[in-house]
Amino acid sequence: MPKVLIVDDIRSEVQLIADALTPKGYDCIQASNGLEAVERARTELPDLILLDVVMPGQDGFATCRQLKxxxxxxxxxxxxxxxxxxxxxxxxxxxxxxxxxxTKPFSPDDLVTMVRRFV
Known part of the structure; x- marks a missing residue:
């Protein structure tokens, strides 16, 4: 089962994404900030990371740079x-x-299509 790390500080956003992906066979894990995302990515080695930009502490751009x-x-x-x-x-x-x-807002179908491009 492909693993997707969802990184967002807003719980409802994480749930919205997980609700769209889980029925399609994706194992969704989460992080609520950039630093946690880097740590989870290192330990869980997801197949894809979905990363919000606006988060407290380290933003998504800095997190992406660190991951890369x-x-x-x-x-x-x-x-x-x-x-x-x-x-x-x-x-x-x-x-x-x-x-x-x-870009948010997105439809569940657009999200699944995007994820399938990479996993």
Whole structure:
């Protein structure tokens, strides 16, 4: 069963994503901030990371950069999932190593389609 790490500080957002992916056969694990995400990624080695940008402490861009510089996690695809939908946000996400960018709000079908591209 493919493992997806969902990183978001808003519990309802995590639940929304997990509710869309779990019935499709994905094992969803979670982290509520960037530092926890890096630690979970190192220990759990998920197949994909869905990463929010706006979080307390370390934001998603810095977290993505850290994941991509770590020999243990650098090959794990990261999809930024954020309400920040400007072209500069997408560009910055790519510069940090994100594989793709999904803008909130999204439909469950769009989310599953995105996840299937990587897992």
């Amino acid at each position: 510089r770590d020999v243990t996690t650098k090959e794990i695809p990261v999809v930024i999932v954020s309400s920040k939908n400007g072209e500069s946000d997408r560009f910055w996400g790519q510069k940090q190593g994100a594989s793709d960018y999904l």
